[in-house]
Amino acid sequence: MASLMDVLSEPLGMKSRGMAADRTRLYFSSRQFAEGVRVRGAVLPEFESVLTAEALSFVADLVRSFRPRIEYVLQCRADDQARYDAGDVPGFDSATREIREGNWKCALTPTVLEDRRVEITGPVERKMIINALNSGARVFMADFEDSLSPTWTNLVQGQINLRDAVNRTIEYEDKARNKRYALDPIVKMATLFVRPRGWHLPEAHIEVDGRPIPGCLMDFGLYFFHNHASFRAQHSGSGPFFYLPKMQHAREAAIWNAVFNHAQDALGVPRGSIKATVLIETLPAVFQMNEILYELRDHSAGLNCGRWDYIFSFIKTFKGHPQRIVPDRGQVGMTQHFLKSYTELLIQTCHKRGVHAMGGMAAQIPIKDNPAANEAAVAKVRGDKLREVRAGHDGTWVAHPGLINTAMEVFDANMPQANQMHVMREDVTVTEEDLVMMPVGKRTIQGLRENTRVGIQYLAAWLAGTGSVPLYNLMEDAATAEISRVQNWQWLQHQVVLDGESVPIRVTLELLSRVVEEEMVRIEQEVGSAKFASGHFKKAAMIFGKQCMAKKMDEFLTLGAYKHIVRLAPESRL
Structure with a gap:
């Protein structure tokens, strides 16, 4: 796996990359931070209230305390992937059998988190936060x-x-629409969780001791530093609460637990005040669920089925296995045996340990201009949520406010109590073979084209600063774009023969190159020439195509693309 420094190994200054000068004026302060702390991003006046000397010193302390452990677990990931590439398959760890078979429980769930039947997610944008709350x-x-x-x-x-x-x-205030947004005093405000970035993503704009810091420690550190007192002032057990992404092993959960304890001790916050739900969204992590909960048992608020990243991880884990070629992403639904087994094992594990088992994301969005298509989309969401609540999930995710009522109605009708932690799912027996069983379906030229079209358009939006994009009546984010990328890579790497063609068509470099060119033409037709010309579509096609056609699969789409959105001020120092 690339290190944080590897990602930023080529020159990143605006001049060295030939970038146009940033239109945002740079502001700098004469205040000094702790030795070795440097901010290399624009510091606008409004930023100074969160980029304080005290807050950044707190973040720097986290970085110095935990960077070596983070680098170690990233190397462990690379070592594990090398074993999988050589033919190994993930499985349960015999060394931790006692944890899996023990009768321990996680700490009690705070009252405010007892009922989580419908959760909505979205970026930390101002209007989004207000509307979601x-x-x-x-x-x-x-x-x-x-x-x-x-x-x-x-x-x-x-x-x-x-x-x-x-x-x-x-x-x-939306001046263009002459509309003002604020928290509604009548509506019960949603409980706030925050998801920091994964261990693998760097933050190039803050350096500690001359090196970019792990992005997750910036996200967690600044949020915790500035808000812990407000949570404690509200009432005991009110947070802060987090979602933790992309972990692959309990050793990574142990780092988060140590980060939580370190942060709480440093700021005089009682241990256990922080609660965190872990997204089980990698294939290796499904074999570590008991162990992950055990490491976080004083801070645990359960597990969540991060289904889209899980499919991405399934493909990535088995990228070196020619006998494990996944069908079109649209055919890999939650009724596939490996995904059904994953969700049932997660529910059983969480309820045994006394914590919530959260369902996955409904990616559908309302279709305003087509009532029939909208009803079909709502029916899919309704069926998906009915499957989840009947399986024993305590709640679920939606990506759009327009689907909250649909999900809520399903859970209200089938879960009259606050949660289903009493549903132990003792009927479930899941084996290693169940969790790695190949999904059934076809691999088609339409699937290759859809992957390419979605991947390019998502990345174009991401390069422009938007990370959640409605495309073809689905809400796409980095996880779904990752499926598109790694599936294209897998099909090309193993020269897959596509199904449903009168004449056999094999996925080759020439075919994929032609598909990229043809889908770019379609994208321009769909978005219009003006938007296409002013957007980042050509750069996105270059990055996406390069990653799909690389001899070695990049670990993450966003890790390689990050250097294209970095704007460093080389000599800035607060």
Whole structure:
């Protein structure tokens, strides 16, 4: 796996990359931070309230304390993947059998989190936060990860937005529409969770001891530093609460637990105040669910089925296995045996340990201009949520406020109590073979084209600063774009013969190159010549195509693309 420095190994200054000068004026302060702390991003006047000397010193302390452990677990990931590439298959760890078979429980769930039946997610954008908190959902997960493009402005403004949300002073004025947004005093506000970036993503605009810091420690550190007192002032057990992404092993959960304890001790916060739900969205992690909960048992708020990243991880884990070629992404639904087994094991594991088992994301969005298509989309969501609640999930995710009522109605009708932690699913027996069983379906030229079209358009939006994009009546984020990328790579790498063709068509470099060119023509027709010319579509096609056609699969689409959105001020220092 590439290190944080590898990602930023080529020159990133605006002049060295031939970038146009940033239109945002750079502001610098004469205040000095702790030795070795440097900010290399624009510091606008409004940013200074979160980029304080004290807050950045706190973040620097986290970085110095935990960077070696983070680098170690990233190397462990690379070592594990090398074994899988050589033919190994993930499985349960015999060394931790006692943890899996023990009768231990996680700490009690705070009262405010007992009922999480519908959760909505979205980026840490100001209007999004207000609308989500007013939406009627039980929980809003404010996202620094897959649904946010990690531009410096997005990240710092996101911290300001969250601080104002915690203090309930957040407002937004849309001057173009002459509309004002604020928290509704009548509606019960959704409980706020925050998802920091994964371990693998760097933050190039803050350096500690001359090196970019792990982005997750910026996201967590600034949010916790500025808001822990507000949570404690509200009442005991009110947070802060987090979602933790992309972990692959319990050793990674152990780092988060140590980060939580370190942060709580440093700021005089009682241990256990932080609660976190872990997204099980990698194939290796499904074999570590008991162990992950055990490491976080004093801070645990359960597990979540991160289904889209899980499919991405399934393909990536088995990228070296020619006998494990996944069909079109549209055919890999939750009724496929490996996904059904994953969700049932997650429910059983969580309820045994006394915590919530959260369902996955409904990616559908309302279709306003086509009532028949809209009803079909709503029916899909309804069926998906009915499957989840009947399986024993305690709640679920939606990506659009327009689907909250649909999901809520399903859970209300089938889960009259706050949760289903009493449903132990003792009928479930899941084996290693169940969890790696290949999905059934076809691999088609239409699937190759859809992957390419969606991947390019998502990445174009991401490069422009938007990380959550409606495409073809689905809400796409980095996770779904990753499926498109790694599936194209897998099909090309193994020269897959596509199904449903009168004459056999093999996925070759020439075919994929032609598909990219032809889908670019279609994208231009769909978005219009003006938007196409002013957007980042050509750059996105170059990046996406290069990653799909590389001899070695990049670990993450966003990791390689990050250097294209970095704007460093080489000599800035607060």
